[in-house]
Amino acid sequence: MNKRNPISVDSDWTFELIAEYDREIGALAEGFQLDTYPNQIEVIRSEQMMDAYASIGMPVGYNHWSFGKQFVNVERNYQRGLMGLAYEIVINSNPCISYLMEENTMTMQALVIAHACYGHNSFFKGNYLFRTWTDATAIIDYLLFARNYVRQCEERYGVQEVEKILDSCHALMNYGVDRYKRPYPVSAEEEKRRQAERAEYVQRNLNDLWRTLPQAQKVDCDDVPEFPGEPQENLLYFVEKNAPLLEPWQREVVRIVRKIAQYFYPQRQTQVMNEGWASFWHYTLLNQLYDNGRVTDGFMMEFLASHSAVLFQPGFDHPGYSGMNPYALGFAIYSDLRRICEDPTAEDREWFPDIAGGDWLETVHAAMRDFKDESFVQQFLSPKVMRDFRLFGILDDDEDQEIEVSAIHDSGGYRRVRELLAGQYNLGDREPNIQVVRVAVRGDRSLTLRHTRHARKPLAENTADVLKHLHRLWGFPVHLESTWDDAVVSTSSCPAAEVA
Amino acid sequence: MSYIIDRRLNARNKSTVNRQRFLERYKKHIKKAVADAVDSRSITDMERGEEVTIPADDVSEPVFQHGQGGRRGVVHPGNKEFVAGDRIPRPSGGGGGGGGGEASDSGEGSDDFVFQLSQDEFLEFLFDDLALPNMTKQHLKGNASFKYERAGFSTDGVPAKLSVLRTLKSAKARRRALSGEPKRLLRAARQQLCEAQEDGNELLAWRLKDEIAKLEKRLQRLPFLDTTDLRYNLHLKRPLPTSQAVMFCLMDVSGSMDQQIKDMAKRFYLLLYMFLKRHYERTDIVFIRHHTVAKEVDEQEFFYSRETGGTVVSSALKLMQEIMASRYSADEWNIYGAQASDGDNWNDDSPVCRKLLEESLLPQVQHFSYVEITKRNHQALWREYEALAAKFPETFAQRHIQEVGDIFGVFRDLFQRREAA
Numbered sequence: 001m002n003k004r005n006p007i008s009v010d011s012d013w014t015f016e017l018i019a020e021y022d023r024e025i026g027a028l029a030e031g032f033q034l035d036t037y038p039n040q041i042e043v044i045r046s047e048q049m050m051d052a053y054a055s056i057g058m059p060v061g062y063n064h065w066s067f068g069k070q071f072v073n074v075e076r077n078y079q080r081g082l083m084g085l086a087y088e089i090v091i092n093s094n095p096c097i098s099y100l101m102e103e104n105t106m107t108m109q110a111l112v113i114a115h116a117c118y119g120h121n122s123f124f125k126g127n128y129l130f131r132t133w134t135d136a137t138a139i140i141d142y143l144l145f146a147r148n149y150v151r152q153c154e155e156r157y158g159v160q161e162v163e164k165i166l167d168s169c170h171a172l173m174n175y176g177v178d179r180y181k182r183p184y185p186v187s188a189e190e191e192k193r194r195q196a197e198r199a200e201y202v203q204r205n206l207n208d209l210w211r212t213l214p215q216a217q218k219v220d221c222d223d224v225p226e227f228p229g230e231p232q233e234n235l236l237y238f239v240e241k242n243a244p245l246l247e248p249w250q251r252e253v254v255r256i257v258r259k260i261a262q263y264f265y266p267q268r269q270t271q272v273m274n275e276g277w278a279s280f281w282h283y284t285l286l287n288q289l290y291d292n293g294r295v296t297d298g299f300m301m302e303f304l305a306s307h308s309a310v311l312f313q314p315g316f317d318h319p320g321y322s323g324m325n326p327y328a329l330g331f332a333i334y335s336d337l338r339r340i341c342e343d344p345t346a347e348d349r350e351w352f353p354d355i356a357g358g359d360w361l362e363t364v365h366a367a368m369r370d371f372k373d374e375s376f377v378q379q380f381l382s383p384k385v386m387r388d389f390r391l392f393g394i395l396d397d398d399e400d401q402e403i404e405v406s407a408i409h410d411s412g413g414y415r416r417v418r419e420l421l422a423g424q425y426n427l428g429d430r431e432p433n434i435q436v437v438r439v440a441v442r443g444d445r446s447l448t449l450r451h452t453r454h455a456r457k458p459l460a461e462n463t464a465d466v467l468k469h470l471h472r473l474w475g476f477p478v479h480l481e482s483t484w485d486d487a488v489v490s491t492s493s494c495p496a497a498e499v500a
Numbered sequence: 501m502s503y504i505i506d507r508r509l510n511a512r513n514k515s516t517v518n519r520q521r522f523l524e525r526y527k528k529h530i531k532k533a534v535a536d537a538v539d540s541r542s543i544t545d546m547e548r549g550e551e552v553t554i555p556a557d558d559v560s561e562p563v564f565q566h567g568q569g570g571r572r573g574v575v576h577p578g579n580k581e582f583v584a585g586d587r588i589p590r591p592s593g594g595g596g597g598g599g600g601g602e603a604s605d606s607g608e609g610s611d612d613f614v615f616q617l618s619q620d621e622f623l624e625f626l627f628d629d630l631a632l633p634n635m636t637k638q639h640l641k642g643n644a645s646f647k648y649e650r651a652g653f654s655t656d657g658v659p660a661k662l663s664v665l666r667t668l669k670s671a672k673a674r675r676r677a678l679s680g681e682p683k684r685l686l687r688a689a690r691q692q693l694c695e696a697q698e699d700g701n702e703l704l705a706w707r708l709k710d711e712i713a714k715l716e717k718r719l720q721r722l723p724f725l726d727t728t729d730l731r732y733n734l735h736l737k738r739p740l741p742t743s744q745a746v747m748f749c750l751m752d753v754s755g756s757m758d759q760q761i762k763d764m765a766k767r768f769y770l771l772l773y774m775f776l777k778r779h780y781e782r783t784d785i786v787f788i789r790h791h792t793v794a795k796e797v798d799e800q801e802f803f804y805s806r807e808t809g810g811t812v813v814s815s816a817l818k819l820m821q822e823i824m825a826s827r828y829s830a831d832e833w834n835i836y837g838a839q840a841s842d843g844d845n846w847n848d849d850s851p852v853c854r855k856l857l858e859e860s861l862l863p864q865v866q867h868f869s870y871v872e873i874t875k876r877n878h879q880a881l882w883r884e885y886e887a888l889a890a891k892f893p894e895t896f897a898q899r900h901i902q903e904v905g906d907i908f909g910v911f912r913d914l915f916q917r918r919e920a921a
Contacts, residue, residue, distance in 0.1 A: 015504055022502045039502035048507065051514040066561055068522030071515040072615040079616070095503065102508055117502065163521070171562055315578020324577065392579040396590070398569040405586040406573060413584055421575040432564050457570030465562035 006296045011105040018043075018100070021110045025118060028288050033361060034122040034281065037136060038095040041117060045102045050074050052089050052099055059091055060143045062150035062256075064166050090116035092124040092267070094136035107302040110295070114285040119278025126369050127273070129266035139263060145192060146256040153249050165250050168469035169236060169257035174431055176236030176258040177265045195252060231435040231450065235470070236261070238436050244445060245475035254473070269372045269427055276330010277368050279311060283331070313389060324421075332385045333376070337364050340382065347383060373425035381418045383409070393420045398456075432459055434480070446477035453484040467494035523621065529554045530617065534625045538771075538908045550617045559613045627775055630915040648735040657732025666731035674729055678722055686715045745780040745834040745866075747773060748823075750816045752841040754791040755808040761873045764904055765840035766803055768871055771911045772838050780834065786823055790816035796823065811844045813881060814852040821860055830864040837861070837868035843879045850880040854888055862892050869914055870898040 007024065008017050018041065029036070044052070054071030055061040091097040098116040100109055124130050154162045169176070232238045236258040240251050267274070286303055289295050313328040314321045340348045341360035348356045355363050367380055392408040393416060407413030407420070423429050438448040447470070451459060459482060471478045471494040479493045523530060533552040582588075617625070653666055689712050696705040749769045751762070776783045787802035788794055794815040797805075820837065828835060845853070862868060870885055872878065878900075885898050899910040 015506065018504055019502070022504070026502065041502055041504045042507045043505070044507045044510075048510065048514070054515045054518065063517045063521060065518065065521040065525045068515065068518030068520070069559060069613070071519055072522060073613070076615045099507075159521070163525075167561075172564075174563055313577055315580075316576035317578060317580075321576075321578075324575070389577040390579040391575050391577055392582050394574050394576060395571070396574065397571040399571075401590070402587040403590050405582045405584055405588065407584050408579055408582055410584070417575055420573045423573065424575060430566075432566055434564055451564075453570070455571045457566045457572065458568075460565040460567040462560065462562040463564065463567075465560075466564050469562070 004293045004296070006299070007294050008106055009296055009298075011107065011302075013104070013106040013109050015043075017106060018109055018113070021106075022113050022117065024289060024294055025110070025114050025285050028285050028292075029114075029118040029122070029281070032281075032284070033365065034118050035125055036096065036118060036121040037093075037125055039117040039121060040095040040097045041100060041113065042097060043100050043102055046078075049089070049099060049101055050078060058143055058260075059093075059097060059140060060147050062147045062166075063154075064170075065163065066167075066170060088112040088116045090120045091139075092120075092130060092134060092136055092263075093139050096121040096124060096136070105302065107299050108306065110289075110299075111282055111286065111303055111306065114282035115278045118285065119281040120274060122281075123270075123274050123277045123368060126365070127266070127270060128370055129270060129372055133266050134263050142259065146260070149195075149252060149256065153253065157249065162253065164472065165253050166257065168472045169254055171466050171469035172235050172239075172473075173257055173261045175434060176234060176261040178234050178237070178262065198252075227439045227441050228436060231437045233435050234258075235434070235436060235449075239470075239473045242439070243474050246473065250473075266372075269374075269425075272324075272326040272330040272333075272373045272425060273368065273371060273376050274330070275327045276332075276334050279307075279327050279331040280334035280364070283307060283335075315390070324424075329377075329385075329389070332388065333380050333382075334364055334367070336382050336385050337367055337380060339384075351382060374422050374427075377425055378418060378422035381421065383411075383414045386414055386417055391417050391421065393417050429454055432457070444477060445475075446479060447474050449478070449480045451480060451482040453482060453489065456484055458482065458490075464492055464494065464496075467492060471495065523617075526552075526554055526559070527625075529558065530625055531628065534617075534622060535908055537622075538626065550622050552615055552617050554613045556612050623774065623778065627778060630775065630912060646737045649738050651734045651736040653731045654734040655728075655731065657734065661732045661735075663731045663733050667725070667729050670731060671725050671729035674726060675722055675724070679719055682715050682718050686712060686719070689715065744782040744784070744832070745776050745836060746784040746786060746828045747776055748786045748788060748820050748835070748837045749802065750788050750790070750820065750837065750839040750841075751802065752791070752811055752813070752816075752844065753789045753805070753807045754811040754844060756811075756842050756844050761840075761842055762803055764873050764901060764907060765871070767904070767907050768840060768901070768911065769838060771908070772836065772869075775911075775915065776836060784828070784833075786820075786828075788816050788819050788823075790819075794819040811841075811846060812849050813839075813841065813845045814849050814856055817853055817856045817861060821856065824861075824864065835865040837865050839868070839870045841870070841872060841881070842874045843872045843876070843881055845879065845881040847880050850884040853881065854884040857888055857896070858891070862888070862895050865895060868896050870896075871901050871910065872898065873901045875902055 007020050022039070022041065026039075050071060052059075053074045054067050061067065088101070089099045096117065098112065098121075100112055104112065124134075124136060130136075150162060150166075228238070228242075236254055239246070240254040240258065243251075246254070286295070286300075290300050311325070311328045311331055313325045337355070338360040340352055340356050341358050341363050344352075344356035367376065371379060386409040390409055393406040393413070395404045395406040397403075407416035409417060433452045433454060434449050435452075436447065437450045440446045440448075449470075459480075463480065467478050467480060477493060477495060479491060481488045481491045483489060530552050533550060537550045653663055689708050693705055693708040693712065696708060747769075751757070751765055753762075773783065773785060785799075787797050787799060789797055789802050789807075790811075790813065791807050791809040792812045792815065796819065816839070824830065824835065857868065872882055882898070885896075888896050889898055897914050899914060901907055901910055
């Protein structure tokens, strides 16, 4: 072992020390081929951290009561000691902004630098979803544009009016993303330049869709093509482009919410991978730092204590259990990948013939780059990790009196458990599949949505409330039909249909 | 390459706007919580925040979600004894059962949304829509105290206020303006004189010399300082709105007033005091208690000592009048009176009270409120005061309180913001 030559020995941090640690960790990270955006490390106080929390991590955001609600909630929980604040928040932007809390000790700051500035940062830059769907260089500008635009609307049309539109958009936010089409990158300048043009253009084209002037020659009603031609999954996009009664500024607000939803879409799909990746690297980097003799034993003790607190996975019967801990699962999978490469067993050779005994660094990088949570679990969850977590699958069928243990961590059940767990991270399974199927162009202009049930799961009871929001945006009746096996099981409407 | 930035000094309350919007949106709930708090709180701790609970349904932000039911597979960690194919009774609710994951599937639990209102916000909501009667009137008529303020410069004034700098400035400007023309002519004339002398044109030179002499004389006549140059500092007298208030608490402590009635009265005084404190820089309180004789006392004695005996209300009013005359002149103070009683009074005394109020007190005070805390019928005092209320609708008000819960309502009622006449 090298002779100890620690960077610092006590727990107080200074800006010089942060810079020093950052330099050391950065050098190590480079050795591990972590490709990152430049880092912008901002030291903030706990109140500012609460602000950052409340604005769902957006460094600049438009004003809305729901962020206030969030803030009030965080503040209360924090003051009562129900929750600790996260040690860091990191923003997918270029340069990559990470917030460090003033209250952290030097060890925690180093942990956060390794975790956020090199872990998350390299994930943002490397993962295919982020590369495809977000534009890190433009996001801050765009958020600024959004904030100013919303404020201008508030000045011109009143806070209440804007709030109503935002409420409705937020309700549909998860249905404001394109899942398959690459959107073009958001850029504030371009937005501003084209916004006026777009407003006018859209308004003009709408009138075409809703033309009410008599046609020159009579058109047979059956000839009218169905609109939309194909089911549309992006409800907000559909509303923005086709809602008959929205003012141009309202369309723009819909667009803003849609763009922000799109920006956060990859984050929702890569929680396990992202947190696992960052945890794996803070663990690896800080251990390397220790091996190089740059940190003290005390530093490592404190680091390991908080590392294991974050990565604790309570069992299903533990009072603190609330599902799988994404940090723990992701960390376990990445660590196990390294083990499979470095020290493969016969089982690993059978399950992972192409990577067992390979280059671990290349393997984990590939696992970070080309997957999302669902495929990541499906591909890399090894029997050893399943055993370590003692995973078991439960089948809960409402047609059955009892629930059934469908598979456990044994040779007969590995594949089944893995499949089940992967499904749990599939956004398509987690969120109801709802699409726009029909607009009564010639009739009452009503909008029809179709919910295709997955595994017979019905919609929650608050669906009617969501429809109210959609109704507000659309301006005409909205119907929702819930289908199972191509048969309509139930329908709901807003305004509620009169009982015939 | 990393940049390290210290943002600790940046503005903290980035979320203030959002917080305010949230409060605004749930005003109805918060107001109710505040009103309930006023009724239930112990009387000494009105000035702190309050926990507000809003039903979860009202603050929820609905999104499309899966409901209960259907066929779902969930993976849990921490298996101990299960093997594939085990059948377990469905656990009820969430908890630590095997089906714990299901509950989280349907979104947030149904817990109510609870948060803490800060002290300022609490008072804000408490006194929302309330206004002090006659505030504006006092501002206009409260011209007994003045403040002199600089108000620029004027062309007339007393010599003591002469502004030398300004005066010399305008003198210089005047001299410049008036001397421009002759100076220009003088320069031209001198030039011509030189030329004429060189040419040997004696006649022209002589005429030019004459002109130069005239111009020089004209320039000399220009005064260094003229009366039009004088500038004086101008001070204006500005009426100063009195920003101090005194609150007279008058209470009957005769045998018929029991501790419960006093408690109710105390709450009323407390509300009034907090309300005044928000409006005035300084708020004094004078406690006057009375049975057959009135006495100025401190707070402790006011609320907690018991006396027996008859009741002569006018004694308290007289004392209030005396204290006003000696310590709180109506010119400098905004005077508020609040009287609480169970309505008992010597029958002969009630007309005296009315006369006292009508003639000497009401013209001087901003507002005088009388609350009668009783479950019995009204007596002579109430009826006498009724006549007063009709005559002084702006400054006098009386209300009847029967239970603790009435107090805040009565208070609101008394100080409800009125439409500007």
